[in-house]
Amino acid sequence: MENIIQGKAYVLGRNIDTDQIIPAEHLVYSLSDPEEVRLYGKYALSGVPIEQAGLPEGGIPFVEEGNFTSAYTIIIAGPNFGCGSSREHAPFALKVAGARAIIAESYARIFYRNCVDGGFVIPYESSQQLSKMILTGDELLIDMDASTVTNLTQNTTHPLKPLGDVVNIVQAGGIFEYARKNNLMA
Amino acid sequence: MAQTITQKIFARAANRKFVDTGENIWLNVDILLTHDVCGPPTFDIFTEEFGPDAKVWAPEKVVVLPDHYIFTSNEHAHRNIDLLRKFAEEQELPNYYDAGTDRYRGVCHIALAEEGYTLPGTVLFGTDSHTCTAGAFGMFGTGIGNTDAAFILGTGRLWEKVPESMKFIFEDPMPEYLTAKDLILEILGDIGTDGATYRAMEFDGEAVYSLPMDERMTLCNMAIEAGGMNGIISVDSVTEAYVRSRTDKPYEIFTSDPDAEYHSMYRYHVRELEPVVAMPHSPDNRATVRSVAGTAITKSYIGSCTGGKLTDFLLAARILKGRTVSVPTTIVPATVKVAADLECEMYEGVTLKTIFEDAGCSIALPSCAACLGGPADTVGRSVDYDVVVSTTNRNFPGRMGSKKAGVYLASPLTAAASAVKGKLTDPRDLL
Numbered sequence: 374m375e376n377i378i379q380g381k382a383y384v385l386g387r388n389i390d391t392d393q394i395i396p397a398e399h400l401v402y403s404l405s406d407p408e409e410v411r412l413y414g415k416y417a418l419s420g421v422p423i424e425q426a427g428l429p430e431g432g433i434p435f436v437e438e439g440n441f442t443s444a445y446t447i448i449i450a451g452p453n454f455g456c457g458s459s460r461e462h463a464p465f466a467l468k469v470a471g472a473r474a475i476i477a478e479s480y481a482r483i484f485y486r487n488c489v490d491g492g493f494v495i496p497y498e499s500s501q502q503l504s505k506m507i508l509t510g511d512e513l514l515i516d517m518d519a520s521t522v523t524n525l526t527q528n529t530t531h532p533l534k535p536l537g538d539v540v541n542i543v544q545a546g547g548i549f550e551y552a553r554k555n556n557l558m559a
Numbered sequence: 560m561a562q563t564i565t566q567k568i569f570a571r572a573a574n575r576k577f578v579d580t581g582e583n584i585w586l587n588v589d590i591l592l593t594h595d596v597c598g599p600p601t602f603d604i605f606t607e608e609f610g611p612d613a614k615v616w617a618p619e620k621v622v623v624l625p626d627h628y629i630f631t632s633n634e635h636a637h638r639n640i641d642l643l644r645k646f647a648e649e650q651e652l653p654n655y656y657d658a659g660t661d662r663y664r665g666v667c668h669i670a671l672a673e674e675g676y677t678l679p680g681t682v683l684f685g686t687d688s689h690t691c692t693a694g695a696f697g698m699f700g701t702g703i704g705n706t707d708a709a710f711i712l713g714t715g716r717l718w719e720k721v722p723e724s725m726k727f728i729f730e731d732p733m734p735e736y737l738t739a740k741d742l743i744l745e746i747l748g749d750i751g752t753d754g755a756t757y758r759a760m761e762f763d764g765e766a767v768y769s770l771p772m773d774e775r776m777t778l779c780n781m782a783i784e785a786g787g788m789n790g791i792i793s794v795d796s797v798t799e800a801y802v803r804s805r806t807d808k809p810y811e812i813f814t815s816d817p818d819a820e821y822h823s824m825y826r827y828h829v830r831e832l833e834p835v836v837a838m839p840h841s842p843d844n845r846a847t848v849r850s851v852a853g854t855a856i857t858k859s860y861i862g863s864c865t866g867g868k869l870t871d872f873l874l875a876a877r878i879l880k881g882r883t884v885s886v887p888t889t890i891v892p893a894t895v896k897v898a899a900d901l902e903c904e905m906y907e908g909v910t911l912k913t914i915f916e917d918a919g920c921s922i923a924l925p926s927c928a929a930c931l932g933g934p935a936d937t938v939g940r941s942v943d944y945d946v947v948v949s950t951t952n953r954n955f956p957g958r959m960g961s962k963k964a965g966v967y968l969a970s971p972l973t974a975a976a977s978a979v980k981g982k983l984t985d986p987r988d989l990l
Contacts, residue, residue: 388753390953390958392953393955393956397596397931397958398932398933398935400627401596401628401636401638402635405600421956422956453756456752457688458702458953459597459687459688460596460597461600461705464704479753481756481786482756482786483688486707487703487705487707490707490710491706548707548718549608549710552710
């Protein structure tokens with residue numbers, strides 16, 4: 374597993390719930406048919422009210438109209454990211470859109486589990502209010518070994534909380550891969 | 560070592576005597592619940608990971624209750640039902656409740672209880688965040704995603720962190736103008752939408768044990784709105800009467816040790832509490848109904864796993880009997896059973912159905928309906944700048960359809976009183 378994630382930041386506020394990540398009306402598409410799967414990318418984060426989308430200024434959709442993927446690969450958010458429903462379609466949609474990591478102040482439990490066990494995006498936590506320090510569009514570099522994120526645009530580096538117990542599942546790529554490696558599926 | 564009820568249920572499911580909070584342990588699962596939105600992708604993952612010929616670990620422990628997108632012309636939604644049916648046939652699942660047949664039941668959390676699957680002391684995982692509803696029966700219930708559910712389908716097990724517990728004690732007998740919804744919105748206002756993240760929320764006290772099971776389910780249902788892993792209420796004679804009238808399966812009753820450790824304790828005197836709402840756009844945005852009374856509304860919605868049970872409609876009927884609504888008001892029974900009850904249960908000599916029809920409400924078919932917006936043709940879905948008073952459980956932006964709409968979460972009493980007046984109204988004004 375490569376240990377560097379680099380890309381543009383997309384900044385959101387607090388309590389981004391799963392209806393904002395993927396509105397319920399879109400949950401009808403297949404998660405296995407390759408053509409339909411693209412729709413999850415198209416509608417990723419489409420439920421966020423536009424004035425709160427892409428902070429600090431807002432008004433920046435995560436996925437441009439007519440596109441199926443996002444220009445942003447690292448999502449920065451406040452506390453309680455992914456609260457609300459249990460839909461795994463939420464981290465799935467973020468992955469399909471091209472996101473690879475999230476750095477939030479905290480997560481709701483089910484969303485966090487889904488990110489890790491499904492191997493979709495890596496849910497990092499920060500004890501700093503990065504959503505107030507990083508601007509949408511800043512170029513970021515996450516060093517997974519050092520547990521840091523460097524803002525190449527602002528030339529600053531911030532610590533990330535270590536992944537803790539779940540690092541083994543993240544490194545394996547999900548609960549199934551982890552369970553196979555550890556003979557837990559017998 | 561002293562343990563909470565949740566720890567003891569975890570210990571039983573892990574074949575251990577004691578489990579400590581914070582431990583990640585493997586639990587043996589008693590029931591896996593899924594529905595039409597998350598069932599098909601769960602079954603896909605199961606087939607992909609365990610192979611095309613794999614069989615689920617225990618067909619009788621898998622309960623499939625389609626409920627989300629039932630009464631819609633959306634073709635993708637219909638396809639999801641077809642996929643559930645196909646998997647249930649292939650796997651010979653005895654507990655599949657097919658839509659469009661007389662097996663159909665309605666909202667999964669309520670139907671699960673009605674059908675006798677909610678057994679004290681057991682462990683339930685479900686592909687829906689409101690699976691915590693079942694904690695009302697002195698059992699562990701929590702929501703998971705499709706990957707975790709697929710893992711359970713193949714192995715019958717899942718890892719979970721033993722949660723710390725928070726205790727919420729409601730003293731005094733319940734006043735007639737208060738409901739379980741007011742109690743849980745009170746808590747949410749105090750601790751916030753992440754105030755219980757990864758923790759168990761244990762409800763206790765005279766007021767809680769005076770509540771019927773429908774109301775206890777409402778309390779536990781909204782544990783997830785505080786980020787809680789589960790809500791839980793100890794078993795008493797009310798619980799046992801409900802369970803025993805629906806199943807003869809054995810169960811085990813656990814209770815928290817008196818000296819068990821809690822993360823925190825909250826004590827309320829219900830006589831001092833007032834009817835409350837959660838204002839847009841968060842379930843913790845609490846205000847007394849009095850303080851926002853007069854706010855104009857465009858719709859009232861009485862339904863869902865939180866607000867569409869028989870007890871919820873008995874409460875609404877107390878307000879609506881002999882009155883008429885002044886905004887479009889949708890009554891959505893959670894289940895087929897509740898819908899049937901509306902036709903025979905009486906308030907002051909009149910059936911609930913007649914009371915609601917005479918008041919000018921429209922009565923929809925049982926399903927999740929507009930609680931989560933749903934496809935464009937979903938009954939009761941919010942549009943444009945709707946201001947909705949709703950007995951549902953979540954009001955983040957766009958939850959009931961329109962991103963521009965505002966949703967006030969409220970008790971059935973408050974939703975009914977506000978429907979009559981066309982503005983937010985404290986139910987005490989009409990009781």
